[in-house]
Amino acid sequence: MSKLSPRQAPAQETIARRDAALTRAKLLEAAIDEFSNEGYSGARTERIARLAGTNIRMLYHYFGSKDDLYVAVLEAVMADLRHEELRLDPEAEEPLTGLLHIADFVDHHFATHPQLRKLLAFENLNEARHLARSNRIPEMSSPVIALIRRLLVRGVAAGVVRSGIDALHLYVAMVSLSYYGRAHAFTLSRIFNKDLQAAAWQKAHQKMTRQMVAAFLTQAP
Structure with missing residues:
Protein backbone atom coordinates (compact mmCIF):
# COMPACT_ATOMS: atom_id res chain seq x y z
CA MET A 1 0.00 0.00 0.00
CA SER A 2 1.51 3.31 -1.08
CA LYS A 3 1.93 6.12 1.37
CA LEU A 4 0.43 9.55 0.81
CA SER A 5 2.83 12.18 -0.39
CA PRO A 6 3.45 15.20 1.88
CA ARG A 7 1.27 17.21 -0.46
CA GLN A 8 -1.59 14.69 -0.47
CA ALA A 9 -1.81 14.26 3.30
CA PRO A 10 -3.02 17.80 4.17
CA ALA A 11 -5.52 17.65 1.30
CA GLN A 12 -6.95 14.38 2.63
CA GLU A 13 -7.19 15.85 6.13
CA THR A 14 -9.03 18.89 4.77
CA ILE A 15 -11.53 16.67 2.94
CA ALA A 16 -12.05 14.56 6.07
CA ARG A 17 -12.69 17.64 8.18
CA ARG A 18 -15.09 19.01 5.57
CA ASP A 19 -16.96 15.70 5.40
CA ALA A 20 -17.15 15.52 9.19
CA ALA A 21 -18.48 19.08 9.44
CA LEU A 22 -21.08 18.32 6.74
CA THR A 23 -22.23 15.14 8.47
CA ARG A 24 -22.52 16.92 11.80
CA ALA A 25 -24.47 19.80 10.19
CA LYS A 26 -26.89 17.35 8.52
CA LEU A 27 -27.45 15.55 11.80
CA LEU A 28 -28.13 18.83 13.58
CA GLU A 29 -30.55 19.98 10.88
CA ALA A 30 -32.42 16.66 11.00
CA ALA A 31 -32.49 16.83 14.81
CA ILE A 32 -34.02 20.31 14.74
CA ASP A 33 -36.82 18.96 12.53
CA GLU A 34 -37.35 15.86 14.66
CA PHE A 35 -37.31 17.53 18.08
CA SER A 36 -39.50 20.44 16.96
CA ASN A 37 -42.09 18.03 15.54
CA GLU A 38 -42.00 15.34 18.22
CA GLY A 39 -40.60 16.97 21.34
CA TYR A 40 -37.81 15.45 23.39
CA SER A 41 -39.72 12.36 24.50
CA GLY A 42 -41.18 11.56 21.10
CA ALA A 43 -38.02 12.17 19.06
CA ARG A 44 -36.07 9.12 17.89
CA THR A 45 -32.33 9.20 17.28
CA GLU A 46 -32.61 6.40 14.70
CA ARG A 47 -34.99 8.54 12.67
CA ILE A 48 -32.67 11.57 12.96
CA ALA A 49 -29.73 9.53 11.65
CA ARG A 50 -31.82 8.22 8.77
CA LEU A 51 -33.07 11.71 7.84
CA ALA A 52 -29.47 12.94 7.86
CA GLY A 53 -28.39 10.15 5.52
CA THR A 54 -26.01 8.58 8.01
CA ASN A 55 -26.12 6.00 10.81
CA ILE A 56 -26.75 6.00 14.55
CA ARG A 57 -23.07 5.37 15.28
CA MET A 58 -22.12 8.70 13.68
CA LEU A 59 -24.84 10.52 15.63
CA TYR A 60 -23.43 9.32 18.93
CA HIS A 61 -19.89 9.94 17.72
CA TYR A 62 -20.59 13.64 17.10
CA PHE A 63 -23.10 14.37 19.86
CA GLY A 64 -22.56 11.76 22.56
CA SER A 65 -26.17 11.17 23.59
CA LYS A 66 -29.76 12.10 22.85
CA ASP A 67 -29.66 14.61 25.73
CA ASP A 68 -26.51 16.27 24.39
CA LEU A 69 -27.97 16.39 20.88
CA TYR A 70 -31.12 18.08 22.19
CA VAL A 71 -29.06 20.69 24.03
CA ALA A 72 -27.11 21.31 20.80
CA VAL A 73 -30.43 21.82 18.98
CA LEU A 74 -31.61 24.37 21.55
CA GLU A 75 -28.27 26.19 21.34
CA ALA A 76 -28.44 26.27 17.54
CA VAL A 77 -31.93 27.78 17.30
CA MET A 78 -31.20 30.32 20.03
CA ALA A 79 -27.89 31.28 18.41
CA ASP A 80 -29.75 31.96 15.16
CA LEU A 81 -32.09 34.37 16.95
CA ARG A 82 -29.23 36.10 18.78
CA HIS A 83 -27.29 36.54 15.53
CA GLU A 84 -30.18 38.51 14.04
CA GLU A 85 -30.61 40.66 17.13
CA LEU A 86 -26.93 41.47 17.49
CA ARG A 87 -26.60 42.69 13.91
CA LEU A 88 -27.79 46.03 15.19
CA ASP A 89 -25.04 48.53 16.04
CA PRO A 90 -26.35 50.60 18.96
CA GLU A 91 -23.92 53.40 18.26
CA ALA A 92 -25.08 53.74 14.66
CA GLU A 93 -28.81 53.91 15.43
CA GLU A 94 -30.98 56.54 17.02
CA PRO A 95 -32.03 55.01 20.37
CA LEU A 96 -35.76 54.76 19.72
CA THR A 97 -35.19 53.50 16.19
CA GLY A 98 -32.73 50.91 17.48
CA LEU A 99 -35.14 49.61 20.11
CA LEU A 100 -37.93 49.31 17.55
CA HIS A 101 -35.54 47.53 15.20
CA ILE A 102 -34.91 44.95 17.90
CA ALA A 103 -38.66 44.49 18.27
CA ASP A 104 -38.89 44.06 14.48
CA PHE A 105 -36.07 41.51 14.46
CA VAL A 106 -37.75 39.50 17.21
CA ASP A 107 -41.13 39.59 15.48
CA HIS A 108 -39.73 38.60 12.10
CA HIS A 109 -37.67 35.78 13.57
CA PHE A 110 -40.57 34.18 15.41
CA ALA A 111 -42.71 34.61 12.30
CA THR A 112 -40.23 32.79 10.07
CA HIS A 113 -38.97 30.14 12.52
CA PRO A 114 -41.87 27.90 13.59
CA GLN A 115 -39.36 25.29 14.78
CA LEU A 116 -38.09 27.74 17.42
CA ARG A 117 -41.64 28.34 18.64
CA LYS A 118 -42.29 24.60 18.94
CA LEU A 119 -38.99 23.85 20.66
CA LEU A 120 -39.58 26.59 23.23
CA ALA A 121 -43.08 25.24 23.89
CA PHE A 122 -41.77 21.70 24.42
CA GLU A 123 -38.93 22.90 26.63
CA ASN A 124 -41.34 24.93 28.75
CA LEU A 125 -43.40 21.78 29.31
CA ASN A 126 -40.18 20.12 30.50
CA GLU A 127 -39.48 23.06 32.84
CA ALA A 128 -36.31 24.00 30.92
CA ARG A 129 -34.42 20.92 32.11
CA HIS A 130 -32.22 20.82 29.04
CA LEU A 131 -31.80 24.58 28.74
CA ALA A 132 -30.38 24.48 32.26
CA ARG A 133 -27.56 22.27 30.99
CA SER A 134 -26.37 24.86 28.48
CA ASN A 135 -23.77 27.45 29.41
CA ARG A 136 -23.84 28.94 25.92
CA ILE A 137 -27.45 30.14 25.92
CA PRO A 138 -27.12 32.51 28.92
CA GLU A 139 -23.86 33.79 27.44
CA MET A 140 -25.61 34.46 24.13
CA SER A 141 -28.47 36.25 25.86
CA SER A 142 -26.44 38.65 27.96
CA PRO A 143 -25.19 40.80 25.02
CA VAL A 144 -28.77 41.33 23.82
CA ILE A 145 -29.90 42.67 27.20
CA ALA A 146 -26.76 44.82 27.40
CA LEU A 147 -27.52 46.19 23.91
CA ILE A 148 -31.07 47.13 24.93
CA ARG A 149 -29.79 48.69 28.13
CA ARG A 150 -27.33 50.91 26.23
CA LEU A 151 -30.04 52.05 23.85
CA VAL A 156 -33.22 58.75 28.15
CA ALA A 157 -30.21 61.06 27.78
CA ALA A 158 -31.52 62.29 24.42
CA GLY A 159 -35.03 62.81 25.81
CA VAL A 160 -36.66 60.41 23.33
CA VAL A 161 -37.21 57.45 25.68
CA ARG A 162 -38.80 57.69 29.11
CA SER A 163 -36.78 56.70 32.15
CA GLY A 164 -37.36 53.74 34.45
CA ILE A 165 -37.58 50.97 31.85
CA ASP A 166 -35.85 47.70 32.72
CA ALA A 167 -34.06 46.08 29.77
CA LEU A 168 -35.03 42.50 30.61
CA HIS A 169 -38.69 43.39 31.21
CA LEU A 170 -38.72 45.17 27.85
CA TYR A 171 -37.17 42.25 26.00
CA VAL A 172 -39.56 39.72 27.56
CA ALA A 173 -42.48 41.95 26.54
CA MET A 174 -41.16 42.12 22.95
CA VAL A 175 -40.87 38.33 22.81
CA SER A 176 -44.33 37.90 24.34
CA LEU A 177 -45.92 40.17 21.76
CA SER A 178 -44.16 38.32 18.93
CA TYR A 179 -44.57 34.78 20.24
CA TYR A 180 -47.96 34.27 21.85
CA GLY A 181 -50.21 35.01 18.88
CA ARG A 182 -48.20 32.63 16.71
CA ALA A 183 -47.50 29.86 19.21
CA HIS A 184 -51.22 29.65 20.10
CA ALA A 185 -52.63 30.52 16.69
CA PHE A 186 -54.38 27.17 16.25
CA THR A 187 -56.31 27.34 19.52
CA LEU A 188 -57.02 31.07 19.31
CA SER A 189 -58.31 30.68 15.75
CA ARG A 190 -60.77 28.04 16.92
CA ILE A 191 -61.85 30.00 20.00
CA PHE A 192 -62.54 33.23 18.11
CA ASN A 193 -63.48 31.67 14.75
CA LYS A 194 -60.85 33.81 13.04
CA ASP A 195 -57.77 32.67 11.12
CA LEU A 196 -54.95 34.18 13.15
CA GLN A 197 -52.40 32.58 10.83
CA ALA A 198 -53.63 34.57 7.83
CA ALA A 199 -50.96 36.93 6.49
CA ALA A 200 -53.26 39.96 6.70
CA TRP A 201 -54.13 39.30 10.35
CA GLN A 202 -50.48 38.74 11.30
CA LYS A 203 -49.42 41.93 9.52
CA ALA A 204 -52.11 44.00 11.26
CA HIS A 205 -51.19 42.47 14.62
CA GLN A 206 -47.48 43.21 14.14
CA LYS A 207 -48.32 46.83 13.28
CA MET A 208 -50.41 47.17 16.43
CA THR A 209 -47.80 45.58 18.72
CA ARG A 210 -45.07 47.80 17.27
CA GLN A 211 -47.21 50.83 18.11
CA MET A 212 -47.64 49.46 21.63
CA VAL A 213 -43.87 49.15 22.11
CA ALA A 214 -43.29 52.66 20.73
CA ALA A 215 -45.95 54.11 23.03
CA PHE A 216 -44.53 52.30 26.05
CA LEU A 217 -41.05 53.61 25.31
CA THR A 218 -42.07 57.23 24.84
CA GLN A 219 -45.16 57.98 26.93
CA ALA A 220 -45.02 58.64 30.65
CA PRO A 221 -46.79 55.95 32.72
Missing part, protein backbone atom coordinates in the same frame (compact mmCIF):
# COMPACT_ATOMS: atom_id res chain seq x y z
CA LEU A 152 -32.35 52.84 26.77
CA VAL A 153 -29.63 54.89 28.50
CA ARG A 154 -28.92 56.83 25.31
CA GLY A 155 -32.63 57.33 24.68
